[in-house]
Amino acid sequence: MANTIELKQQIAQGEYDAAFAKLYGADAVQEQRKRYTDLIDEFEKKYGTNRTVRLYSAPGRTEIGGNHTDHNNGVVLAGSVNLDMVAVVSPNEENVIRVKSLGFDKIDDVDVTNLVPQPREAEHSASLIRGVAKGIVDAGGKVGGFDCYTTSNVLRGSGLSSSAAFEVCIGAILRGEYNNNDMEKFNQVKIAQIGQFAENVFFGKPCGLMDQTACAVGGVITIDFKDPAHPVVGQTAIDLAKHGFVMCISDTK
Template sequence: MATSAQLREQIAAGRWDGPLAALYGTAPQELARQRARYCAALEQFELYFGPGRQVQVYSAPGRAELGGNHTDHQHGYGLAAAVTLDLVAVAARNTDGYVRVKSRGFNKLDVIDLATAEPQEGESTHSASLIRGIAEGFRTAGKAIGGFDAYTASDVLRGSGLSSSAAFEIGMACIWNGEYACGLDARALAGICQYAENTYFGKPSGQLDQLASAVGGVIFADFADPAAPQVEKIHADGLLPPGMTLCVTDTRGSHSELTGEFAAIRQEMEAVAACLGGKVLGQVPETDFWAALPRLRTACGDRAVLRAIHYYEENARTLAQRRALLEKRFADFAALVLESGRASFALCQNVYCATDVRHQGLSVALALSQSILQGSSGAWRMQGGGFAGTIQAYVPETLLQRYHTAMERVFGPGSCYVLRLREQGARQVL
């Protein structure tokens, strides 16, 4: 194990180009950017936690949701891919039983006393609650853990739909797993992180985001048993055909303050399920739902009914997307992407907030994408929880420059990202 200063010297000299290239590609410009980024993170660690510490560096990727919008929390299917935008964490063990985390772009230093396990008043919806919840998840799994100091630098857009929260959570879990030799696999880490987000942070999310960050590549997940989801890894190089690129555009409207809107989707779906004797829609046969439709409209309201229809259709669509990817039928996959996007508007109703109709950045981005890509082999849809954040688009390379220029003209410089997929899940890098 090297000190932070020694690692900086080694990175600058190119000695770690191999591990960096495995994560970010071999393009000289990208390697130079990552060398500078890692060196800066190490330098910032020294600034906050002192020089001479022996450290390790961890990486946890963001993810692009490919299919299964709001299906995972109903015990359905999910499809997602890890991307090269990631969180990097420089970490060192300590012996005082505290976790201290400083994150780039945030003024606050999170300080968590591990002797206090239960959720703390006023801490929910803040990063400290996630750290405390993940620690408790490790202890519940029978793992002995201790304190650490860490500095994090994330390229995953906050509140954007690329799941910066899952990257942060999995990054913290990787630190404990590595620093204290806990030996948990990617699925176990994802489960712990979902527990922290649900119980301590207060967001009723599913587990697809954490699994995608932990496992890497393209994953298809079956959440029929959410305590032990079945995960199939599809290699990332099988997603895009030659001449096709995946773009995400940040509409610069954060969804980080929209927990209530996300929670309502789950609550309304589960209200429908409860009327039919289930806890979640995955436990209710679709035929039972359609047979009870008149009664459900009265008992739950039309929006809840429409969101339940979205679940059943999106779940079947996600299974069809998996088959299309495995059989390398991208045209069929793209058609399903478009169907999913239309369902977000009409059924799930999570493209914009009905209480804030002046701000509909996702709708504008989708309309602009349609104006450019309609009639091509491309596709476009909202991704993530919705209401704000990002859209994704599959853009033929012949239209890429036009598309990129148009999106950044409307949403600002740096808003449109050309993504590369990442085969590797979260891990210790250096």
């Protein structure tokens, strides 16, 4: 782990270039260096300098085939996209999760000692934070407070699952900060299921599991929902670029 000043230095020195190239493409490295550095700057303005921090990200997703078949025990072909939510995170000792998102004035402020759905939070992002925390606890994990600043270029209301990316990112943060990044107890599918639970029970939207699974697992995947409690996820060997295909996303408003 590094403090905010050290992390910005590491990014400037290219220590994250390989990760940026893998996530966003080699031609996007300089852009992502600036994006992440700017986000750390915003974190410092809100929460102070020299805080020990970690970086987290979760992508948006699109279905390639099988739209809504997850509601009918069907099979989906889905893929993550190179638009994502990024978070700079530092744990606190207050049992309060604070999430400030770039471009939004309000801050979500959730006391994780209270993991009961709050009617006033329904259909708001605070409900997703509380719901993910509840899902982690129900699965035998630990939760605690953290201060977080996020940015997202997953277009809202576009069908790219900005809410699922948010849920998956919060789940990954709680796994990393309070559960030793336990990938056995909280694998990617489990994080996806916790995100769905938060959206169904706390947010109040009866979504399926395809969105969260595609965001959590990443890449181009197949998902068989014959048993919704135990979806069978497969990583495909399809190289879309090799066959001349590219996913084009148009912001039509």
